[in-house]
Amino acid sequence: MPNAPQDFFPLAPSLWAATAAPAPATTPLDTDTQADVIVVGAGYCGLSTALHLAERGVRVVVLEAKEIGFGGSGRNGGQVIPGLKHDPSELLRMFGPEEGQRLVDFAKGTADAVFDLIDKHGMDVPRTRQGWIQGAHTPAALQLAERRTHDWQAQGVAARQLDRHETARLLGTDKYFGGWLDPRGGGVQPLSYARELARVAQAAGVVIHTGTPVTQLTQANGKWQAATARGPRVTAERVVMCTNGYTDGLWPGLRKTIINANSFQIATEPLPEAIRKTVLPEGHVSSDARNLLLYYRLDHAGRLLMGGRGTFREPDAGQPGDWSHLEHVVAKLFPQAAGVPIAYRWCGHVAITRDYLPHLHEPAPGLLIDIGCQGRGVGLQTRMGQALARYVATGDKKALPVQPSDMRPFPLYGLRRLYVSAVIGWYRMTDGGV
Numbered sequence: 001m002p003n004a005p006q007d008f009f010p011l012a013p014s015l016w017a018a019t020a021a022p023a024p025a026t027t028p029l030d031t032d033t034q035a036d037v038i039v040v041g042a043g044y045c046g047l048s049t050a051l052h053l054a055e056r057g058v059r060v061v062v063l064e065a066k067e068i069g070f071g072g073s074g075r076n077g078g079q080v081i082p083g084l085k086h087d088p089s090e091l092l093r094m095f096g097p098e099e100g101q102r103l104v105d106f107a108k109g110t111a112d113a114v115f116d117l118i119d120k121h122g123m124d125v126p127r128t129r130q131g132w133i134q135g136a137h138t139p140a141a142l143q144l145a146e147r148r149t150h151d152w153q154a155q156g157v158a159a160r161q162l163d164r165h166e167t168a169r170l171l172g173t174d175k176y177f178g179g180w181l182d183p184r185g186g187g188v189q190p191l192s193y194a195r196e197l198a199r200v201a202q203a204a205g206v207v208i209h210t211g212t213p214v215t216q217l218t219q220a221n222g223k224w225q226a227a228t229a230r231g232p233r234v235t236a237e238r239v240v241m242c243t244n245g246y247t248d249g250l251w252p253g254l255r256k257t258i259i260n261a262n263s264f265q266i267a268t269e270p271l272p273e274a275i276r277k278t279v280l281p282e283g284h285v286s287s288d289a290r291n292l293l294l295y296y297r298l299d300h301a302g303r304l305l306m307g308g309r310g311t312f313r314e315p316d317a318g319q320p321g322d323w324s325h326l327e328h329v330v331a332k333l334f335p336q337a338a339g340v341p342i343a344y345r346w347c348g349h350v351a352i353t354r355d356y357l358p359h360l361h362e363p364a365p366g367l368l369i370d371i372g373c374q375g376r377g378v379g380l381q382t383r384m385g386q387a388l389a390r391y392v393a394t395g396d397k398k399a400l401p402v403q404p405s406d407m408r409p410f411p412l413y414g415l416r417r418l419y420v421s422a423v424i425g426w427y428r429m430t431d432g433g434v
Contacts, residue, residue: 009314011067011074014346015267015303016191021124023068024199029209029228035061035236037392038226040214040250043073044377045370046242047197048117048385049392054204056393061234062206063226065213069194071246072377075348077265077295077307079285080378081132082111082184085356087151099403106387106401108155110379111184113386114193123196125188126300130283132185135167135176137432141289145180158183171286172279173333175434179288187285187297190378197382214250217367224366238392241369242385244377245349251369256409257359258371260349264310266326267344268337270302275336279304293375294329294434304337306330315347332434350375354410358384362404368392 011017037053039046042064050060064070084091084107091107092100111129118125136142145161152159161180168174170181198208216227217239226234241251245260271279280286280298287295295307306326315322323345331338353359353372358380361369368391370384383401390399397403 009317009347011070013317013344014075014191014265015299015305015344016074016078016189018344019299019301020074020189020191021195023195024202024208026068026198026208026210028211028230029063029232029234030230032233032235033061033207035059035207035234037061037238037240038063038224038234038236039240039242040226041071041242041244041246042068042194042198042208042210043071043242043244043381044194044197045244045381045385045388046240047194047201048382049240049242049388050206050208050385051197051201051204052386052389053392054201054206056389058393060206061236062201062208063212063214063228063234064208064210067210068198068208069191072244072348072350072373073194073381074191075265075346076190076263076377077297077305078187078190078299078378079132079287079295079297080111080114080129080186080188081285081287081376082109082182082379083107083152084358084376084380085374087148088155089151102398103401104155106383108157110376110383111186113383114188114379115186117197117382118188118193121196121200123193123200125192125196127186127188128283128285128300129186131181131183133162133167133170133179133181133284133286135171135179135286135288137176137288137290139177142177142179144289145178149180152182170280170282170284172281172336175333176288181284185285187299188378189300193378217250219364219366238366238368240388240392241367242381244371244373244381245351247351247371251363251367253407253409254361254369254371256413257407258351258353259410261352262310262314262347263307263350263375264315264323264326264347265305265307265345266323266330266342267299268304268330268340269343271298271304271337271340275340276302278336279334294333296333303343304330304334304340310347315345317345320345329434354408358402360400360402360404361407363407368404
């Protein structure tokens, strides 16, 4: 039996929980039921998979331990960043011309997948799509920006490099040597997006049960059965697990294949109009090239959001000091906004794999697992859900951006807090100050 579900840091204190569209009506599972496919997890990947399966006429039941978007889908910075951590030339070198290009094409369309879905279904999701800027904090990072610009231009993307002056103008800070701009990127209210995905999935016929932790998955006579903490069970031919940074012990060994790093965020009160015109004045979203990256944007009401890494332990909502490093960053990057009060502080988990790629696993016939968002989950997991649905419905492995692989745990997993803390300390020294 897996470990009992963890009491993760609650969703309620976040900006997104305070401003999201209402969640669609759901109930816990209260009786045994059957489906064609069970989806575990009501985040972006689970909901996208369910929606696209339902559109193919597949009966889907989604089981969520907490509430829709409770994990990273309701806690991230809302940045829709296209691509993967690896650039196109790296992916082609790693996977070869055919498989590598298929993965590049998948990565190329991750942001489009989000905005196309929102538009297609008329979702109530505040959004902007002016592009994503990656600032270069060192001369070496500026060379990286140049390479990335050329890489994506070779793939037909209208990316462009930014000099120091234009970077400062578009970001509202002079702390970068330059950068590059990807016009595909943008921003969404991430919890609204998760809830609206759920609403649209329900309209397509998906049944969603929240407050229903899955405690065991078993297979017998060609069928899968999901036992739940409340007692009732769901039986289906297939199971798709989409739990990412909130993965528990449901499937043996899976949790040890990722580092579920914390991503800390703060949001100010709405900026006064005079200041708002000087911070990301054209509506771009941004994350920089540091190893311990900083990411920031304005929301639909003009609040400045700042995010970055923090301690490995869960922060204390009653201790604002756990977020003080981000308040320091705001004051350094945007001194014009330093006096604006911080209104929200929250934290979420990011699922990081050993190779910084999304992983798919099929540890048993009929069980498909998706894991690894690397901090780009809004677009990546939306598009991954489309791919998983095609594969489950057709059996065509070419529908998948990466092929299923064996689960490989992080070495010395029990010591991960120690070595991750050491790596973070090293990155802080090598990244340099703001």
